[in-house]
Amino acid sequence: MKRLLVLLTVLALLLPLSLFAQGAKEATTVAELGPDGRFTTTRKITVEVFDRGVDDGRTPAENNVWTAWIKAEVLKKYNIDVTFVPVPRWTETDAINNLLAAGDAPDVCYTYSYPTVQQYAAMGGVTDLAPYVEQYKHLLPNLFNLLEEINVYNNLDPKTGTLWALEARQFYPHRNSVFVREDWLKKLGLAAPTTHAEFEAMLKAFKDNAQLLLGADASKMIPMSISVDIGWMGDPLTTSFVPEGLSDELLWALGYDDRRIMWPGYKDGIRLLNKWYNLGYIWKDFPLYPFGDQTYHDNLVRAGFVGAFMHNWDYPYRAGGIDIQTTLAQTGGSFIAVDPFPNDAGLYRKYLPSTTGDRKIFFPNTNKEPLASLLYLEWLSTLENRKYLQIGPVGVTHKVLDSGAIQIIPAAVPEWIQNSADNIDYTMVINGKDMGSAQLNGLSLGLGYSGVDPRYLEESYRIEQNDGRIVKNFTVGTLEAQVGLDNVLRDKRNDFLVRAVVAPTAQFDAVYDAGWNDYLATGGRAIIRERLARYEEIFGVKIQLPAGYVL
Amino acid sequence: MRRPTTALQARDTGSDRRKRFKLYMHKYWTLYALLALPITYFIIFKYIPMTYIQIAFKRYSIIQSPWKMPLANNHGWQYFIQAFRTPDFLRALRNTFMLNFLDLVMGFPAPIILALLLNELPFKGFKRVTQTVAYMPHFLSWIIISGLARQLFAPTSGLVNIVIQRLGGNPIPFLNKPVHWVATYVLLGVWQSMGWNTIIYLAAITAINPELYEAADIDGAGRLQKIWYVTLPSIKGTIIVLLILALGNILGGGFDRPYTLGNPLVRNVSEVIPTFVYSWGIKGLQFSLTTAVGLFQSVVGVFFLLGADFLAKRAGERGIV
Numbered sequence: 112m113k114r115l116l117v118l119l120t121v122l123a124l125l126l127p128l129s130l131f132a133q134g135a136k137e138a139t140t141v142a143e144l145g146p147d148g149r150f151t152t153t154r155k156i157t158v159e160v161f162d163r164g165v166d167d168g169r170t171p172a173e174n175n176v177w178t179a180w181i182k183a184e185v186l187k188k189y190n191i192d193v194t195f196v197p198v199p200r201w202t203e204t205d206a207i208n209n210l211l212a213a214g215d216a217p218d219v220c221y222t223y224s225y226p227t228v229q230q231y232a233a234m235g236g237v238t239d240l241a242p243y244v245e246q247y248k249h250l251l252p253n254l255f256n257l258l259e260e261i262n263v264y265n266n267l268d269p270k271t272g273t274l275w276a277l278e279a280r281q282f283y284p285h286r287n288s289v290f291v292r293e294d295w296l297k298k299l300g301l302a303a304p305t306t307h308a309e310f311e312a313m314l315k316a317f318k319d320n321a322q323l324l325l326g327a328d329a330s331k332m333i334p335m336s337i338s339v340d341i342g343w344m345g346d347p348l349t350t351s352f353v354p355e356g357l358s359d360e361l362l363w364a365l366g367y368d369d370r371r372i373m374w375p376g377y378k379d380g381i382r383l384l385n386k387w388y389n390l391g392y393i394w395k396d397f398p399l400y401p402f403g404d405q406t407y408h409d410n411l412v413r414a415g416f417v418g419a420f421m422h423n424w425d426y427p428y429r430a431g432g433i434d435i436q437t438t439l440a441q442t443g444g445s446f447i448a449v450d451p452f453p454n455d456a457g458l459y460r461k462y463l464p465s466t467t468g469d470r471k472i473f474f475p476n477t478n479k480e481p482l483a484s485l486l487y488l489e490w491l492s493t494l495e496n497r498k499y500l501q502i503g504p505v506g507v508t509h510k511v512l513d514s515g516a517i518q519i520i521p522a523a524v525p526e527w528i529q530n531s532a533d534n535i536d537y538t539m540v541i542n543g544k545d546m547g548s549a550q551l552n553g554l555s556l557g558l559g560y561s562g563v564d565p566r567y568l569e570e571s572y573r574i575e576q577n578d579g580r581i582v583k584n585f586t587v588g589t590l591e592a593q594v595g596l597d598n599v600l601r602d603k604r605n606d607f608l609v610r611a612v613v614a615p616t617a618q619f620d621a622v623y624d625a626g627w628n629d630y631l632a633t634g635g636r637a638i639i640r641e642r643l644a645r646y647e648e649i650f651g652v653k654i655q656l657p658a659g660y661v662l
Numbered sequence: 663m664r665r666p667t668t669a670l671q672a673r674d675t676g677s678d679r680r681k682r683f684k685l686y687m688h689k690y691w692t693l694y695a696l697l698a699l700p701i702t703y704f705i706i707f708k709y710i711p712m713t714y715i716q717i718a719f720k721r722y723s724i725i726q727s728p729w730k731m732p733l734a735n736n737h738g739w740q741y742f743i744q745a746f747r748t749p750d751f752l753r754a755l756r757n758t759f760m761l762n763f764l765d766l767v768m769g770f771p772a773p774i775i776l777a778l779l780l781n782e783l784p785f786k787g788f789k790r791v792t793q794t795v796a797y798m799p800h801f802l803s804w805i806i807i808s809g810l811a812r813q814l815f816a817p818t819s820g821l822v823n824i825v826i827q828r829l830g831g832n833p834i835p836f837l838n839k840p841v842h843w844v845a846t847y848v849l850l851g852v853w854q855s856m857g858w859n860t861i862i863y864l865a866a867i868t869a870i871n872p873e874l875y876e877a878a879d880i881d882g883a884g885r886l887q888k889i890w891y892v893t894l895p896s897i898k899g900t901i902i903v904l905l906i907l908a909l910g911n912i913l914g915g916g917f918d919r920p921y922t923l924g925n926p927l928v929r930n931v932s933e934v935i936p937t938f939v940y941s942w943g944i945k946g947l948q949f950s951l952t953t954a955v956g957l958f959q960s961v962v963g964v965f966f967l968l969g970a971d972f973l974a975k976r977a978g979e980r981g982i983v
Contacts, residue, residue: 205945212724212944230947234724331819339926395818398927399837476725598945609926613838629749 201403282543284463342370349380351452516554796857910967
């Protein structure tokens with residue numbers, strides 16, 4: 112009896128293993144659409160969605176009223192069963208890398224990092240979209256209409272003809288703004304700063320008047336905050352040190368890093384941050400909080416201890432867990448965008464992304480349903496669908512004003528809270544609200560943020576576009592030098608910029624140069640050289656590096 | 663046992679052995695059936711994955727089996743050469759040695775001392791409470807500990823530094839200066855693991871024959887003398903086995919502790935081999951390079967383990983191999 116028991120236990124434990132060995136094989140059938148444009152049998156696809164961890168996780172990014180609506184509609188329209196796979200927003204490249212490496216990536220993926228796509232493509236891990244886009248073009252009118260040929264074919268390799276990713280449409284060219292406490296300016300009788308010196312004087316005034324501005328919390332005063340992602344949160348400042356008049360070609364050749372660390376003049380921007388840090392104007396503890404973790408930083412801002420910071424043009428006005436403006440409003444505080452950093456020509460130059468500067472949509476080679484996945488994108492690109500995702504149902508999340516403008520109203524029911532502004536995490540094909548006509552879009556721009564006075568957004572938008580220059584993109588095919596270095600270089604960049612900012616002023620040059628040389632040696636130099644060489648090869652013109660730019 | 667072989671026996675040894683084997687198996691087959699489970703586990707999760715070591719010598723492709731991937735340059739040694747030419751790897755190697763060595767020096771004796779102290783406590787209730795409290799930190803993940811560390815040790819907003827400043831001192835850069843960071847790192851490690859590691863020593867101490875202590879009492883030995891002449895020699899075997907295992911791990915070590923405690927200001931001392939493998943291999947997709955690094959790490963670990971084992975045996979102790 113005892114022996115029988117042993118035998119049964121062993122068999123019971125080993126049995127699941129043999130089942131494992133059997134499973135995981137499922138036949139795939141050829142794509143088949145019925146006369147109504149629906150699949151004759153239900154297709155299953157998985158779709159990535161950014162998870163911003165907002166709302167304390169009460170409304171999961173992959174399962175809420177919006178996803179339920181998408182699932183029902185797509186099933187109705189195409190007989191496609193959609194499952195969402197959450198990917199943490201602020202560590203998205205790491206997370207998508209891990210999923211791809213494990214072979215678990217969703218069928219439809221998007222990322223801000225083209226090198227990530229390229230790396231996997233080089234290993235054969237990404238589906239070549241070129242043949243599918245050609246074959247099914249007639250089924251994808253809305254997709255082509257929204258993205259236009261320039262975004263669809265932006266990544267088409269001129270040599271090999273491969274297409275690893277579609278570029279999502281950046282509807283408005285956005286970058287970062289400088290935000291300062293409007294109420295503090297008023298209390299101190301200061302005007303909005305319009306030069307670097309005035310901005311610095313403002314930071315000093317914040318610091319010196321901590322007692323007046325924060326009372327009992329005076330010791331917590333942070334005139335300006337920043338994060339380990341200095342390239343992003345210092346962007347308006349650093350770009351103001353880029354000399355005026357550089358050519359599109361040069362900016363592109365030195366444009367591998369999206370924080371633009373390779374552009375001329377960058378170091379001088381960091382030098383000024385170093386000065387401010389040593390003067391005690393910048394949050395002292397910022398280096399301890401890891402990349403991608405904005406929580407602690409945002410808590411300080413919401414608590415009202417921070418006088419100024421730089422971030423996405425609408426960052427303080429966003430809802431869904433960020434809620435900076437609405438939280439501060441309870442105690443009479445507010446952030447307003449200012450335009451304090453002129454460049455060497457006296458222009459308030461902003462380098463804005465072209466329409467192709469947004470997310471890249473790709474299918475891993477584990478995707479067995481390319482047609483269903485493309486039809487999903489087609490469905491997303493249809494105006495009425497993406498419009499619904501951006502503004503929700505009338506009367507619940509928006510109302511239509513007499514002018515026709517769409518005004519977002521605070522969600523009556525918490526379920527309708529959008530995890531991201533305009534639900535961009537679901538509308539992966541478009542970033543920026545599009546109501547179907549330019550006139551309507553202009554009228555609705557400032558009305559998209561519930562609980563926030565539209566004038567703040569209109570001001571930030573005006574400033575962001577003031578002296579704006581769209582940076583052109585050039586397609587030269589696969590660039591080999593950057594493969595495998597995306598994350599390594601990004602981490603190196605963050606590390607050495609942080610060290611440079613907190614270095615004693617006398618050591619600034621040594622620290623910055625050591626970090627920059629290490630960055631170049633690890634791959635930065637090879638990347639720039641390859642871009643220069645490839646450009647010359649394709650366009651037959653040599654790009655001249657500016658005088659004094661040492662490679 | 664070997665039996666003398668005669669011509670007669672030699673003729674039917676084969677069938678004889680088979681018979682004995684059958685009898686033996688008939689008697690003990692349940693033990694072997696149970697053994698099948700751990701063996702299956704080791705084959706599936708330890709030995710089969712080991713065949714993937716060859717990725718270190720091949721050019722990685724996501725769609726090919728490792729058996730079919732093309733051999734890397736330099737007869738497959740390309741990635742080893744590349745690793746030793748990468749300053750980041752050499753730095754990680756140095757830091758791994760340094761941090762693990764400090765961990766060993768500070769962290770290895772600590773639980774022994776704590777176990778001896780606990781053993782000397784006359785009040786059993788107090789001993790039990792202390793023991794439980796001491797091993798609680800073992801159950802905290804490093805994510806949580808690093809969060810606590812930031813709250814406590816941050817230069818301006820950390821509790822400890824706020825207290826120091828209120829008392830008129832200057833803030834101590836626990837987490838943002840390399841030397842201070844290393845000290846914080848090592849001490850947090852001791853704090854986290856010390857209590858848990860006493861368990862095994864306490865168990866060894868419990869097994870000591872009480873008559874030895876009684877004999878020592880009769881001989882007039884004091885407390886310290888009993889610790890020195892009875893307790894420590896009795897648990898020497900345990901200490902040596904654990905030391906050998908610890909030495910085998912000199913190039914190993916966890917990922918989460920340096921990764922979560924590290925920050926850009928101390929990267930020069932906090933980047934270790936596991937974090938290097940993570941950022942270059944998993945995030946940077948250089949699987950061949952980092953498999954090579956991992957293989958190197960294991961081989962060095964095996965050498966240390968064998969070396970320590972050899973020395974222990976030379977010193978007259980039982981080894982583990």
